[in-house]
Amino acid sequence: MGSDSNTANNDNNVADDTIHNLATFTTSAPCQYHRGNALAIYGLSLMHDGGRVLFQTADCTLPHGSITGVVGTNGCGKTTFAQLLASKSLDGFPVTDLMVEYLAAADDEDGHLDEETSLFASQLPREYVLSRLQERLNQLRSSIEKIEQTMEKTDAEELLEAMAEELSDLYDVEDSMRKSIERDTDLAMESIGLNAYGHKPLDNLSCGWRYKCRLVAAVLKHPDCLIIDEPSFLDTNSTDWLMEQLRHLARSENAIVVLISHKEVLLDALCDRIIHINSANQKLSTFHCGYSIFRKTLEAEIQHTTKLLDCTHDRLESADKSLKTIQAMCKRRETNFHKTTERNADKRFIKGKNKEAKQKADRSAASKLQKAQQAVKDAEDIKHKAKRERVKPLHIEGIPAEGTIVSLEMVGMKFDGIGTDDEWVFQNVDASLEFNDRVLLQGSNGCGKSTLAKLILGELNPTEGSVKRSTQNIVYFPQTALYQLLRLHGHETAMEYLASAKTMTMMETRHHLGDFGLAKDLALHPIKTLSAGQRVRLWLSRELLLHPKPSLLILDETSENMDVETRKSLVDMLKSYGAAVLAISHDSDFCLSFSKNITKTWRLSRHGLDVNYQE
Known part of the structure; x- marks a missing residue:
């Protein structure tokens, strides 16, 4: 119903x-x-x-x-x-x-x-x-x-x-x-x-x-x-x-x-x-197992269908040729039948034999045609099953600054202007970001990680201590980015959102969105209908129009709600990125992958910042 x-x-x-x-x-x-x-x-x-x-x-x-x-x-x-x-x-x-x-x-x-x-x-x-x-x-x-x-x-x-x-x-x-x-x-x-x-x-x-x-x-x-x-x-x-x-x-x-x-x-x-x-194939499937077994089963299915597809590739070509050959043969027989019966119009015996021969040939051709068509259908079914979702790799170019790009000296931060020790978010933060650093910033919820990122960016001023930066070419992905994107621009399309950042032709806008995996109809859909991962791509695409080739990327919980493939693409992009990166994350999968290529780990608490250098 x-x-x-x-x-x-x-x-x-x-x-x-x-x-x-x-x-x-x-x-x-x-x-x-x-x-x-x-x-x-x-x-x-x-x-x-x-x-x-x-x-x-x-x-x-x-x-x-x-x-x-x-x-x-x-x-x-x-x-x-x-x-x-x-x-x-x-x-x-x-x-x-x-x-x-x-x-x-x-x-x-x-x-x-x-x-x-x-x-x-x-x-x-x-x-x-x-x-x-x-x-x-x-x-x-x-x-x-x-x-x-x-x-x-x-x-x-x-x-x-x-x-x-x-x-x-x-x-x-x-x-x-x-x-x-x-x-x-x-x-x-x-x-x-x-x-x-x-x-x-x-x-x-x-x-x-x-x-x-x-x-x-x-x-x-x-x-x-x-x-x-x-x-x-x-x-x-x-x-x-x-x-x-x-x-x-x-x-x-x-x-x-x-x-x-x-x-x-x-x-x-x-x-x-x-x-x-x-x-990729608009299919919903249920697996009666845990997640790890599901991943192995899915990969095995993909490998199996891909193998079958390789095996049937030649069969598909052969079936296609057979179809064309049979169709041409049927056409020739039809033409020859008419010519023969016309030449022998008064010879009923020959006419009957020709008709019988034609019917026999038609049955044979029909059988071959049916087999060839089934071979094509089988190959197409396998091709459909072997379809897998493709994620466009993320690519961001950066130009490194020189030497130390951010220096924090005895930085402390508190809000509301209350002078008690209990109101300090953190104190005694001493650290520096070098031009080629890849830093993972961690700490418990509420310890001030996002606040520290805003101090580095210059959006906030410290209550005590000093923050010095040698570049303003910074792209910042705040923790609230996707929420703000929905609240302020949810009814706009990706094209409209991008057009508000920079004057471009429609072709240039589409090309830029396509570079971030938002091609075809996705560019014309309201932002509220895009997935979290697609909105991350949209946010980054706009920021990189405003700040091309940044010297520092600050990513605050960017991998939240990203699918496995997009998260892997993000980590791969950060691995090859040519400038400095500061990533804040609680996502254990992202942290595990990103930590293989970092230069430092920062762990923030109310009492200061612990810095661990990676070999």
Whole structure:
């Protein structure tokens, strides 16, 4: 049964028109849901804005008690798929039976953070989390009362039994939440470091800390189905807490957990099933295994189909030649038949024999033609299966400055002008950046890494000490870049966004975007429809128009939400980049790859900066 409407009552902060604005979909049959077992979706086809097909006629099952990872390259449709699930728009979706909580990516809110900040601006982190959990308790109480009212009007024994079971489950969740709501909130805040910012209202927190508040609230709501889209801004302690909570939610509370992520460490540690969306052949596939086995299986499949494709290349050429030969032969026989029968028009015996010979030849030709056509079809099928997503390599040219480009001497920073020691973000920072340095800056959330980057850039002045720089040719990718890009330019196209930076012809603009992997229709799509990785490319493309061939790249959490291939491309680009790099990251996959080519590691704390030189 097809559907392209979003009529469900939505209580998960996903706007009712999200799917209308961004995608259309069809299904071959209604969803089937077996409470406590699984949600099954049949024949789902998903098309993005403008009719671009994301995947076609896919069946997938989301079981309770399991953590399903959704993976694929940037732009393949992972977020659109998640939004579709959260909207409860699919025909047959268990709107009342399945409480779905969707946590959007930190940089993909499309105004939601602004709305949330205005609603909860004055609340402290703990107050905010508790208020969101109270909303969940109110929903539970409302559901309980509706079931109780329905049971009073129902005589059917089988239906009463089912409702009694559901009611019992809801009572258990409500009772558990009421008893542990404050304790669980306090433990979560301590585990992910929110207590250090407990005195600051929500609108004074960074995007990263606001995201953590939302993450805690989403997990502690104890939903039937939790969908987390690209968990971000997580240091080691936060990651450990999240993994423990998701395992408990799936295994102990029998919830459906869907994790959309490019973080291989997280996927490998948590997921027991993988849904892979291949944008090259518009196919959604389910792998009943963990992430590492999935990667090996996928690579083996690609190698196998590529081998088959090589083997059938000659067969394809041969089949194509056979088709042309058979078609030419049939045409000659038809011509000869007419000539012969015309010359022997009065000789019925010869005419009959010629007709019989023609029919026999036609049957033989038809058989050969059918085989040749099947060979072509088989080869084309293999070619389609062997398609894999290609990511355009990133390439940035830099011109190194001379000698020391940045020098920090006894730098200290504090905000609000309060003179107590507790208000210092950091002190006693002594360091330098040389013309060819590749530096990895690390430290716990909130220790001041982004603040230090802004001091180096010149956007902030230190409270004490001095910062000297010998170049202004710096490209800076701030932690909030993608959020600001969506908030300020989400409805613009990539072409329009680039045109605002520099006067160029349409051909020059398209060529520049193409150099950053934003070719063809991507250049004409609204920025809000681009994936995180594509928006990173767009941001860099514009900055490099304004600051060509920079002497210093400052990248603050740039690899967050990048797919594996784009992240690898970023690391490869930094390896060959001809000037200085300062990279800030908590992404363990990026750090592991980038650290093989660094000259220094900086570790920042409130008391100073530890510098380790790499051999």
